[in-house]
Amino acid sequence: MVHLTSDILQSVVKPARYTGSEWNAVHKELDGITCRFALSMPDVYEVGMSNLGLKILYEILNNRHDTWAERVYAPWIDMEEHMRNKNIPLFSLESFTEMKEFDFIGFSLQFEMCFTTVLNMLDLSGVSIWAKDRKEDDPFIIGGGPCVYNVEPVADFFDLFVIGEAEEALQELVDVFASWKKEGRPDGRIGFLKRAAQVHGIYVPCLYTPEYSKTGMYTGIKPVDDKTPAVIYKRIIQNMDDVETMEKPIVPYIDIVHNRIMLELFRGCSRGCRFCQAGVAYRPVRERSEKKLRELARKMIDSTGYDEISLTSLSSADYSCLGGLVDNLMCDFSNEKVGFTLPSLRIDSFSIDLADKMQQIRKSGLTFAPEAGTQRMRDVINKGVTEEDLLAATGAAFKKGWKTVKLYFMIGLPTETDEDVIGIAKLAKKVVDHYKEVTGRRGVKVTISVSCFVPKAFTAFQWFGQNTLEEFARKQQLIKEHITDRSIHYNYHDAHVSLLEGVLARGDRRLAPVIYSAWKNGSRFDGWTDQFDLERWNKAFEENNIDPNYYNHRSRDFDEVFPWEHTTPGVSRAFLKHEYEKAVAEQLTKDCRRGDCTGCGICQTLGVNIVDWGRNRA
Amino acid sequence: MPEKAAAFTYRGEVTKEAALRFISHLDYSALIERAICRAKLPVAYSEGFNPHMKLSFASALALGVTSDCEYMEFILSKDLCQPEVFERLSAQLPDGVTLKALKKVEGKHKALMSLADEARYIISFSAEGQEKEWAQAVQAFNNAEVCIYQRVTPKKTREIDIKQYVIGQLEIKTENNMIELTAALKITPQGSVKPAEIVEYISKTHGLNNNISDVDIRRTELLAGGGNLMDAH
Numbered sequence: 001m002v003h004l005t006s007d008i009l010q011s012v013v014k015p016a017r018y019t020g021s022e023w024n025a026v027h028k029e030l031d032g033i034t035c036r037f038a039l040s041m042p043d044v045y046e047v048g049m050s051n052l053g054l055k056i057l058y059e060i061l062n063n064r065h066d067t068w069a070e071r072v073y074a075p076w077i078d079m080e081e082h083m084r085n086k087n088i089p090l091f092s093l094e095s096f097t098e099m100k101e102f103d104f105i106g107f108s109l110q111f112e113m114c115f116t117t118v119l120n121m122l123d124l125s126g127v128s129i130w131a132k133d134r135k136e137d138d139p140f141i142i143g144g145g146p147c148v149y150n151v152e153p154v155a156d157f158f159d160l161f162v163i164g165e166a167e168e169a170l171q172e173l174v175d176v177f178a179s180w181k182k183e184g185r186p187d188g189r190i191g192f193l194k195r196a197a198q199v200h201g202i203y204v205p206c207l208y209t210p211e212y213s214k215t216g217m218y219t220g221i222k223p224v225d226d227k228t229p230a231v232i233y234k235r236i237i238q239n240m241d242d243v244e245t246m247e248k249p250i251v252p253y254i255d256i257v258h259n260r261i262m263l264e265l266f267r268g269c270s271r272g273c274r275f276c277q278a279g280v281a282y283r284p285v286r287e288r289s290e291k292k293l294r295e296l297a298r299k300m301i302d303s304t305g306y307d308e309i310s311l312t313s314l315s316s317a318d319y320s321c322l323g324g325l326v327d328n329l330m331c332d333f334s335n336e337k338v339g340f341t342l343p344s345l346r347i348d349s350f351s352i353d354l355a356d357k358m359q360q361i362r363k364s365g366l367t368f369a370p371e372a373g374t375q376r377m378r379d380v381i382n383k384g385v386t387e388e389d390l391l392a393a394t395g396a397a398f399k400k401g402w403k404t405v406k407l408y409f410m411i412g413l414p415t416e417t418d419e420d421v422i423g424i425a426k427l428a429k430k431v432v433d434h435y436k437e438v439t440g441r442r443g444v445k446v447t448i449s450v451s452c453f454v455p456k457a458f459t460a461f462q463w464f465g466q467n468t469l470e471e472f473a474r475k476q477q478l479i480k481e482h483i484t485d486r487s488i489h490y491n492y493h494d495a496h497v498s499l500l501e502g503v504l505a506r507g508d509r510r511l512a513p514v515i516y517s518a519w520k521n522g523s524r525f526d527g528w529t530d531q532f533d534l535e536r537w538n539k540a541f542e543e544n545n546i547d548p549n550y551y552n553h554r555s556r557d558f559d560e561v562f563p564w565e566h567t568t569p570g571v572s573r574a575f576l577k578h579e580y581e582k583a584v585a586e587q588l589t590k591d592c593r594r595g596d597c598t599g600c601g602i603c604q605t606l607g608v609n610i611v612d613w614g615r616n617r618a
Numbered sequence: 619m620p621e622k623a624a625a626f627t628y629r630g631e632v633t634k635e636a637a638l639r640f641i642s643h644l645d646y647s648a649l650i651e652r653a654i655c656r657a658k659l660p661v662a663y664s665e666g667f668n669p670h671m672k673l674s675f676a677s678a679l680a681l682g683v684t685s686d687c688e689y690m691e692f693i694l695s696k697d698l699c700q701p702e703v704f705e706r707l708s709a710q711l712p713d714g715v716t717l718k719a720l721k722k723v724e725g726k727h728k729a730l731m732s733l734a735d736e737a738r739y740i741i742s743f744s745a746e747g748q749e750k751e752w753a754q755a756v757q758a759f760n761n762a763e764v765c766i767y768q769r770v771t772p773k774k775t776r777e778i779d780i781k782q783y784v785i786g787q788l789e790i791k792t793e794n795n796m797i798e799l800t801a802a803l804k805i806t807p808q809g810s811v812k813p814a815e816i817v818e819y820i821s822k823t824h825g826l827n828n829n830i831s832d833v834d835i836r837r838t839e840l841l842a843g844g845g846n847l848m849d850a851h
């Protein structure tokens with residue numbers, strides 16, 4: 001058991017990050033536990049504790065009598081220093097057990113910039129960084145989360161991955177582990193991994209060998225034998241009402257990023273924005289019933305004492321009977337101090353009315369994502385939003401008294417012209433003017449936040465060569481020059497980070513040594529602006545003689561084989577290619593949620609279907 | 619407070635044990651609030667745009683210190699009997715908080731925050747072979763009229779006489795290579811001294827072992843006019 005002395009805890013920022021014992025944290029007797037599972041996020045406590053997927057898995061695993069799931073997050077720099085100086089290994093927050101004692105350490109991989117933090121956590125745990133170096137009694141390192149749709153750059157650091165939704169797959173994996181252990185661990189580590197590879201949705205990277213052409217192009221990946229599946233399709237929960245889920249989330253003692261109940265209305269979003277990986281990865285849409293949602297809300301409020309529920313989903317306003325659900329929830333909790341919030345607002349007045357009814361705190365302002373500045377560009381990305389929609393929505397908000405609006409945009413999209421870029425500044429100006437028209441006053445604040453587009457695997461834009469640093473910088477300037485109104489606040493991001501994301505997002509296994517070197521050079525918490533240091537990465541590419549431009553700036557041929565295609569959400573390549581062509585032709589594709597199937601292939605490939613109560617009623 | 623709504627004040631004695639000693643006072647207050655919510659007690663809220671629960675504490679506890687005796691007051695809109703409130707709230711308190719006593723406060727009384735005027739502590743740490751030196755240093759501290767301590771906060775550094783807040787003598791016991799100090803400290807509207815500051819002052823001024831890595835500080839009593847806060851008015 002790890003003991004942190006009081007001088008250490010006194011000297012670090014937010015010591016409660018490391019002391020556990022929160023309400024609803026699960027403590028078990030070790031007697032009768034077959035599987036000890038550490039659930040982790042390669043980020044600080046406040047971020048890790050806010051992740052919905054980890055919360056769900058924590059409860060599901062702990063519902064098993066043979067398993068004890070505990071939590072571990074990345075110690076912040078100040079704590080890491082103490083741990084390294086005093087040889088304190090990374091430990092779990094429930095029993096303060098060091099990581100090496102666990103059977104599994106599971107990492108939720110939310111974005112590419114967390115990779116070096118994973119390595120750092122493995123190192124702090126005293127576990128070999130490279131999977132091939134791990135010893136018989138080392139924990140199995142398992143990854144999950146959105147990054148699994150191109151996991152090759154970190155494949156060599158992991159023993160296995162869960163592709164897709166893990167509620168059922170992880171349980172099956174624990175069953176396999178339990179019987180392997182009971183049988184006396186036949187064939188050791190590799191014996192278990194081979195069995196694990198037979199579980200649907202489990203990818204065991206050491207059982208596959210990537211192949212490259214003479215010119216260094218990736219040509220495919222080979223499983224070691226014909227028992228090992230050549231393609232791993234994502235796991236998916238068909239019935240969101242029946243699946244075991246979170247009912248007693250842990251209540252932290254310190255404030256965290258999302259310090260409220262997350263009520264997951266549905267999974268999936270098929271609006272079909274062509275840049276969006278989540279829009280493909282989580283298809284098809286599957287809603288929970290209102291009855292189930294009200295039941296879950298009641299259970300979670302009772303078990304936590306929280307006073308706020310966030311109606312969580314990729315686009316919550318698309319829930320088929322959201323108005324009714326909100327009315328009923330507000331009625332259920334009318335005698336308690338419980339508030340409701342919508343994390344994402346659709347660009348229409350329905351969303352504004354709802355936000356108004358829910359009395360969302362006005363000071364925080366409203367956030368919309370038009371994503372692009374001109375109609376042409378929005379058609380290219382299939383963002384089915386017009387300027388009229390935006391003005392109608394902001395106008396409704398202004399009438400109701402909102403004074404601050406935040407608008408999200410991207411630059412560096414396919415076919416983008418300077419006119420499209422300048423359109424961002426122009427659109428912001430129109431919103432400012434609209435405020436004056438609607439209210440007859442001045443004093444609005446419009447913030448535009450502009451990010452640099454990163455093409456992602458399994459999207460229509462996966463073939464597209466990312467903009468260069470110079471292009472991004474020029475476009476960022478161009479917007480600045482065209483902002484004429486002092487009511488407009490302009491934020492843009494460091495393009496270097498987006499370019500690096502661009503490398504990792506479409507990388508292959510040859511990037512593993514680069515990630516390793518970057519970590520060796522001191523990288524961790526790369527997603528934190530104040531911790532990110534480009535030099536460490538530049539050096540890492542040099543040391544390994546790898547040209548990053550090959551991965552991010554290169555436009556791919558339509559017949560190129562991609563290193564991510566064997567861990568797939570089940571989308572058809574032909575569909576994505578067709579979507580790219582339609583993008584260039586500025587043609588829209590409709591949402592299949594309540595209309596016709598538009599042929600992405602996921603439902604047919606995985607044998608699932610849409611669950612949408614509006615559609616089913618119609 | 620507007621008198622129209624019925625209001626019944628309950629005062630409780632709760633602990634803050636080792637598991638929670640690095641939770642700030644504000645976060646400790648929030649965890650009690652959540653427990654009251656889970657217990658479904660008909661608790662009163664302040665009026666206004668951003669209502670908050672009517673819950674107050676006698677005295678903030680320094681980070682890292684455990685306590686046998688924190689005092690809190692909350693107001694219910696219904697006249698519930700003591701055992702019911704006690705049981706419902708106890709059942710919802712996390713590990714590290716125990717409700718030791720609870721009573722309904724009748725009649726007029728001062729705000730709980732202004733009642734406490736004395737806190738007692740036990741401070742223990744490893745002697746690391748310096749038992750004798752510590753005994754002498756404590757003796758010197760007890761004999762001194764004034765002890766000027768440099769209080770460093772993120773904003774500024776100030777010199778204060780900490781001796782003025784010490785009631786009677788510091789007592790020292792050594793056993794099994796452990797040192798145990800007992801201190802009674804004044805809480806005044808103008809300020810007070812933290813037990814950790816006394817330890818730091820003594821060890822610094824006498825060049826004693828400065829890396830006392832694991833100090834345990836426990837508040838054993840919080841008093842008003844020498845009496846228990848549960849009974850103070």
Ligand code: SF4
Nearest residue numbers: 592597598600601603
């Ligand atoms: S297969 Fe058809 S219905 Fe299913 S998600 Fe794809 S486009 Fe929609």
